[in-house]
Amino acid sequence: MNSPVATPLTQKLARLVPLTAMDAAILDGLQSPTRVVARHRELISASTKYDGLLILIEGIAIRSRVLHDGRRQILNIAIPGDMIGFPACFFEAALYSVTALTDAVVSSVPFARLLGLLEEQPRVAATIFWSFACEAAMYAEHLIDVGRRSSVERVAHFLLELLVRLQAVGLADESSYHMPLTQELIGDALGLSLQHVNRTLRQLREEGFLAIDGQTIVIRNIDGLAALAEFDRAYLGCFRMAELSAPG
Amino acid sequence: MNSPVATPLTQKLARLVPLTAMDAAILDGLQSPTRVVARHRELISASTKYDGLLILIEGIAIRSRVLHDGRRQILNIAIPGDMIGFPACFFEAALYSVTALTDAVVSSVPFARLLGLLEEQPRVAATIFWSFACEAAMYAEHLIDVGRRSSVERVAHFLLELLVRLQAVGLADESSYHMPLTQELIGDALGLSLQHVNRTLRQLREEGFLAIDGQTIVIRNIDGLAALAEFDRAYLGCFRMAELSAPG
DNA sequence: CGGTACATTGAAGGGGCTCAATCCACGTGG
DNA sequence: CCACGTGGATTGAGCCCCTTCAATGTACCG
Numbered sequence A, B: 001m002n003s004p005v006a007t008p009l010t011q012k013l014a015r016l017v018p019l020t021a022m023d024a025a026i027l028d029g030l031q032s033p034t035r036v037v038a039r040h041r042e043l044i045s046a047s048t049k050y051d052g053l054l055i056l057i058e059g060i061a062i063r064s065r066v067l068h069d070g071r072r073q074i075l076n077i078a079i080p081g082d083m084i085g086f087p088a089c090f091f092e093a094a095l096y097s098v099t100a101l102t103d104a105v106v107s108s109v110p111f112a113r114l115l116g117l118l119e120e121q122p123r124v125a126a127t128i129f130w131s132f133a134c135e136a137a138m139y140a141e142h143l144i145d146v147g148r149r150s151s152v153e154r155v156a157h158f159l160l161e162l163l164v165r166l167q168a169v170g171l172a173d174e175s176s177y178h179m180p181l182t183q184e185l186i187g188d189a190l191g192l193s194l195q196h197v198n199r200t201l202r203q204l205r206e207e208g209f210l211a212i213d214g215q216t217i218v219i220r221n222i223d224g225l226a227a228l229a230e231f232d233r234a235y236l237g238c239f240r241m242a243e244l245s246a247p248g
Numbered sequence C: 001c002g003g004t005a006c007a008t009t010g011a012a013g014g015g016g017c018t019c020a021a022t023c024c025a026c027g028t029g030g
Numbered sequence D: 001c002c003a004c005g006t007g008g009a010t011t012g013a014g015c016c017c018c019t020t021c022a023a024t025g026t027a028c029c030g
Helices: A008-016 A021-030 A111-120 A122-148 A151-168 A181-188 A194-206 A222-229 A242-246 B008-016 B022-030 B111-118 B121-148 B151-168 B183-190 B195-208 B222-229 B241-245
Strands: A034-037 A042-044 A053-060 A059-066 A072-078 A097-100 A104-110 A177-178 A210-213 A218-219 B034-035 B042-044 B051-057 B061-066 B073-080 B097-102 B104-110 B177-178 B210-213 B216-218
Touching: A008 A021, A008 A053, A008 A122, A008 A151, A021 A111, A021 A122, A034 B151, A053 A111, A059 A181, A059 B121, A072 A181, A097 A104, A104 A111, A111 A122, A122 A151, A122 A181, A122 B061, A122 B073, A122 B121, A151 A177, A151 A181, A151 A194, A151 A218, A151 A222, A181 A194, A194 A210, A222 B241, B008 B051, B008 B121, B008 B151, B022 B111, B022 B121, B042 B051, B051 B111, B061 B183, B073 B121, B097 B195, B111 B121, B121 B151, B121 B183, B151 B177, B151 B183, B151 B195, B151 B216, B151 B222, B183 B195, B195 B210, B222 B241
Parallel strands: none
Antiparallel strands: A034 A104, A042 A097, A053 A104, A059 A072, A059 A097, A177 A218, A210 A218, B034 B104, B042 B097, B051 B104, B061 B073, B061 B097, B177 B216, B210 B216
């Protein structure tokens, strides 16, 4: 239950590619030391410079941008096991800020260490670069949500993506999870007003797709919801490990 | 004017980082042989597998997804010098299709070659990985457009981004360029109907921000437009080369 | 000269926003 | 133990931005 090495990142990657005990140990080793960040604090501040990646080990964070008049867009949601320094670490100054929604535990990986890993353990480093690609795919999917889907489709897609991602790190069971965002934040992620998020959730509830008990989301009809939202979990999985690790 | 080696990619990267003649030659060397793809053909088809990157050398292409009922979202626009196999090449199957809008010239770089480059010429390879980060940043900016900006702001931001990107490869002068997209395609990129794109362009014209002459867009008030759209070109430039290339 | 592709403009309707009020759970201090 | 403040959820009413439907214009091309 409480194995010595089982960080969310390693847990997530192990589902996608066969990791040797050695690989897992290296990945876990990357993630220390850790530090604690309090709720509502910024993990990354826009316009400042960062020399490495952060790995979120515990807690929830959001990457967002606030426009001059207060409108906010949440770009993505970081859950345990996610890396949150990309693409900031490639730029002279971070483009967006990342804020902890809950108390969080993070570990930072200096860029130099990542490059070193690339030379010495290309197999492990490749999994990390893969997660960058996966993140880009989530941005793209998010873009389709906001650009072309109706509010019901958006919310449905959002809830399913969160379900699958939380499952990958053991924070959701077969069909339910603790919703880490308020309705206002869901709205800021999906380009909707908080009132409309509320109405949309009610509609999905009335149509039997889901149930909400306090902060717990229960998906009652995954297939129906997935059809409604055209949700296909392929963009969250399906890593091509064989070819990448072979030449290393 | 017609130097032997001056691919758009090299031209673009040379603006961002000091490339030696050797670096440039390696980059240019990556981009051969080339092949021609006809207008309206798919460069990459969703659900099929690709073993490498494509570099767009000439022409315009779009990455897009069509929903079941025909709604389409354009995820990004590829112009000469762009790489279009990311993130597809990291997945078992491409997630989105890429279509040539004009006759195009492309070159493909097998994944193995890219990994080899990473070992032998980390300095050059780093610039390529940087462009992945830059692409992720464009997705994020695009997301803010579609999620939280009004139609005028969206169109303004879109036109400015295109201006700056085309300038980087010598396809735009100080304030004007040939618009490669129809109004319908602009709508599909920005999550607007084609009629509303038309009305919005008219409004921007009437307010003196721009002029349109056939397919040519002339920005008459860049600063005003940039203020309106909160456009900041930082996300298209500002590579941290110093630290990345030093350890190599 | 008819056909196709694209731009343009009008009119009407709707999805989602804004404004506004209420309710509830929770924590804190008196 | 209760008053109160706060953060969040919920619901209603009216409105507006953008969509849809529809028609016309215009260039280009076989």
